[in-house]
Amino acid sequence: MAERQGERRRIGQPTLEIRGLNVYYGASHALQGVDLTLDSGVVSVVGRNGMGKTTLCNAIMGLVPVSSGSITFAGQQLVGLTPSRIAQLGIGYVPQGRRLWRSLTVDEHLRMVGAGRSGAWTIDRVYSTFPRLAERKTNGGGQLSGGEQQMLAIARALLVNPKLLVMDEPTEGLAPVIVNQVEEILLHIGEEDGIDVLVIEQNIGVATAVAERVGIMVNGRINRVIDSAQLATDRDLQQRLLGVGRHSEDDGRRQATTDTEGEAAPVPVQPAAQKIYLSNPVVPTRWSRPVPRRQIIQSARTVSGTTGPAAARGLPELRPLATPGEQVVIVAGTLDTKGEELRFMRDLIREAGLPVRMADLSTAGRHSGAEIPAHQIAAYHPRGASGVFSSDRGEAVAGMTLAFERWIRRQSGIAGIIAAGGSGGTAMVAPAMRALPVGVPKIIISTIASGDVSRYVGPADITMMHSVADVQGLNSITRQVLANGANALAGMVRARRDTQQQSGRDDRPAVALTMFGVTTACVRQIAAELESDHDCLVFHATGTGGQSVEKLVESGQLEGVIDVTTTEVCDMLVGGVFPATEDRFGAMIRARMPYIGSVGALDMVNFRAFETVPEAFRSRNLYRHNPEITLMRTTPQENAAMGRWIGERLNRMEAPVRFFLPEGGVSALDAPGQPFHDPAADEALFAALEGTVRQTSTRQLIRLPHHINAPEFSAEIVKAYRTLHGGGRPQRRAKVR
Helix, strand or coil: CHHHHHCCCCCCCCCEEEEEEEEEECCEEEEEEEEEEECCCEEEEECCCCCCHHHHHHHHCCCCCCCEEEEEECCEECCCCCHHHHHHCCEEEECCCCCCCCCCEHHHHHHHHHCCCCCCCCHHHHHHHCHHHHHCCCCEHHHCCHHHHHHHHHHHHHCCCCCEEEEECCCCCCCHHHHHHHHHHHHHHHCCCCCEEEEEECCHHHHHHHCCEEEEEECCEEEEEEEHHHHHHCHHHHHHHHCCCCCHHHHHCCCCEECCCCCEECCCCCCCEEEECCCCCCCCCCCCCCCCHHHHHHHCEEEECCCCHHHHCCCCCCCCCCCCCCCEEEEEECHHHHHHHHHHHHHHHHHCCCCEEEEECCCCCCCCCCCECHHHHHCCCCCHHHHCCCCCHHHHHHHHHHHHHHHHHCCCCEEEEEEEECHHHHHHHHHHHHHCCCCCCEEEEECCCCCCCHHHHCCCCCEEEECCCCCCCCCHHHHHHHHHHHHHHHHHHHHHHHHHHCCCCCCCCEEEEEECHHHHHHHHHHHHHHCCCCEEEEEECCCHHHHHHHHHHHCCCCCEEEECCCCHHHHHHHCCCCCCCCCCCHHHHHHCCCEEEECCCCCEEEECCHHHCCHHHCCCCEEEEECCEEEEECCHHHHHHHHHHHHHHHHCCCCCEEEEEECCCCCCCCCCCCCCCCHHHHHHHHHHHHHHCCCCCCEEEEEECCCCCCHHHHHHHHHHHHHHCCCCCCCCCCCCC
């Protein structure tokens, strides 16, 4: 599922797109401008009772009238269609409460829906997927348990062979053991090729387990869409937006695992408290009458399951890396296969006078003697240690990769980190290193460091060293390479520590600016105006440039962003070589940072040398920027798609937004007499933005009758930046690790 969701989406329609949806019940405004997009895969929506979740499902299925807004399914408008027509288009529905016929048997339910249909899902496949339904095929709907009824409701929807499955509260009212079964079913469906899923759920544990993205519904609106991993671990966010923590049935799944040597690997995630009920609060006699239920409830006592703040929040215990004020170096890797090499580097760093800790990323579950054992890191997996210590090696490695990244994000006092290994070990440590702030020294000694390492380094300042020989034992080659890496890290850590202790360093607030060659004049003019009281950081918009900016935003190292050049969106949607990720603008959304942006270089898609341009684009307007880079002019249709995509992200920003539209041209090549001058294409971009963005007093699109590189355009951006940031020299919001 993750691979399918992570594929680069080309220009086209998302599976489900809801924009500005309003639904009333009489005078009651149930849905208030709902915006939600499901590109592919699984998306969950959570929220308290009465927030409008079921109304959203009913609106999608045509069961309630829509006052305004749009609902499109693969480009097809659903508003105004009948429920039967919507189902025929390929949308399956699992309603809240199951809605089964009590008098019809399981088999009759399925045959009524599946008769005459063709597709991957057949009645035979349903029975093989849900063996319990096969056992109960002659039982009526009213004779089934709650879990069996839910299986039947899901199976009934699957027999439609839907492209989109809408599920409303699939675990409502089910026992914890049945909730686990339903969760497994949802995970299985989410991996099904060709079926995307919208899950409406109150159980946060289920919602975050089955989807990578979760929308939070508050008062009839989608308040935000965030990563499920973030929601699963952020109890404060759960309490603030939903009024609840993780459901107890999810906590109950987190069991201590036992390693092969018999020692328990504790995962201290349990319900914070539980009720103890006595059926006889008073010692009974032969003449006693049954005790009233009210008296039993009143006499119940509460006992704590765990103690301490971590336990109270349902999180793994966070053991400090070092004493307060001390910073330590982490040596990370799989000690069961690379123990000798990792300990060799550990000893060299320790001899250099730096405190060092070893983090074991082994998935075998055995003791290694590391200061940070594998089971402690594994506890940070969303499913606890059971999500890591699996008999499937691939699943275990993926689980430890995620757990280590989540562990790193909660640490403080990391002075630097080093690792050594092959492709598997490199892939395991790289995401965690990318999660650390820029500036924290990071070294990976790897067998794959001499090739393309962009997928490992990403936007981070990771240093990769080629191991030359395989990292398999100590020999004349590996001793030298590992020693160089360890000593290099020690030098980086000492130099960074000494620099931080020096006085008189630059205390100007940092502002990031995105630039391409064709927007250089604009960015230089802005930087010249701000550099007297701002530390201007310029990033080249080549895919990783935008990611680097957003990483700095999330690290708290920027005061502001002037995102003049959003060209990476072109390559992402059309298929160029410098693409953004689907999370472009995500850091600004999450950080609630005032945002200033523009449409710089959205007139071009980047390819390598001319002969590498895909055949489908050979007849397009191409420009040889240099022998290694060929540019392609975007069309009005592509510009409109980009405008909608960017506009949807701007709508999610809660902080002030000023987004500038240069009517005179969006790049140096888009000016009168230049090869990419196309006013119609630019207007399609501007119109799509204006048609998508919900403008308010704080979220504004600003048209200017200037070219993007004109001094007048730059002056307006500087003016807006100083207005939003107070024009002064506020303190930099640095995050210390």
